[in-house]
Amino acid sequence: MIKIGLIGAGYMGSMHAACYQALVGEGVTVAAVADIRREYAVKAAEAFQAKVYADGMELIEDADVDAIDICLPTYLHTRFAAAAMKKGRAVFIEKPVCMQKEEMDFLLKTEEETKVPVMVGQCIRLWSEYAWLKDAVTRNAYGKVCSAVFKRVSPAPTWAWEGWLQKAECSGTVAMDMHIHDVDYVRYLLGDPKDVQASVSRDKEGMIQQIFATYDYGNLPVTIEACWDYPEAFPFEMYYRIKLEEATIVFSSSASPSLVVYPKSGGRIVPELEKEFESENDIGGNVSSLGGYYNELKYFTDRIKASEQPAIATLAESVKSVELVLTEIEKAGGMIANG
Known part of the structure; x- marks a missing residue:
């Protein structure tokens, strides 16, 4: 079973949680959810009986997961994505990955150093x-x-x-x-x-x-x-x-x-x-249809199962x-x- 740690349970995080529910039969589950709004985290976690965290960094440090899915506002992506990579987890980052040249260089360097699978939500x-x-x-x-x-x-x-x-x-x-x-x-x-x-x-x-x-x-x-x-x-x-x-x-x-x-x-x-x-x-x-989001998350988790780097939306x-x-x-x- 591929265990996902979901950081951010708002609009896009809820979309991703719904897709992971559809992927349970494919050997995927959400094991941990973090959101500073506890009620959002609890709602996203309940279908999986996932552990709830008040902070994304706490989830990265503590949760027993194979991959981290970051559904935070764009300006927060870099800090959490880099921490997840350094923890050795596969990482999915919502789009756009970041906005500053320094952040781009830092994330690319961290990916090269850690060698973990990284995919961006260019669905x-x-x-x-x-x-x-x-x-x-x-x-x-x-x-x-x-x-x-x-x-x-x-x-x-x-x-x-x-x-x-x-x-x-x-x-x-x-x-x-x-x-x-x-x-x-x-x-x-x-x-x-x-x-x-x-x-x-x-x-x-x-x-x-x-x-x-x-x-x-x-x-x-x-x-x-x-x-x-x-x-x-x-x-x-x-x-x-x-x-x-x-x-x-x-x-x-x-x-x-x-x-x-x-x-x-x-x-x-x-x-x-x-x-x-x-x-x-x-x-x-x-957007009402979850099809495109499902497709990208299935592709991402399939790559983890196969121990392969994503070749699409790198x-x-x-x-x-x-x-x-x-x-x-x-x-x-x-x-x-x-x-």
């Missing part, structure tokens, strides 16, 4: 519709990519503990928290762009609330949009449209069917996607994606206007 790489697209492009199923559009839009994220998402120094704004999903996936799909341009929309305090990025891959333009300040009733959507030589592929999380291929020869094809895990949840936030890859978003933010004038 889109393992989200069914995105994994299908990656496979289709890799197989050259419809010829080379000619252009691509990615979008991720949402109402304001009001569920965050102490409003940390709306504090630029804590979250990195929508650019680092939401936009990075598509930035990381585009790098996964097409590699690093030759050039990057970015423009943003800000709130009255000057904080980025919407970002548009354009990537240059030669004769292959890519645009990426993210926004998280639409009205409360506005539906969350993740979306892509890929034009290839022999087909155009469209995915929308709000459509049914969600994924459609339009061959150049005519008609349309609805691919059959293998769903690892289908579930609805009442955790809140802007620490090194995740750092490169953060660096690319930081380049966009710099070109757009900073996280806070004049900041």
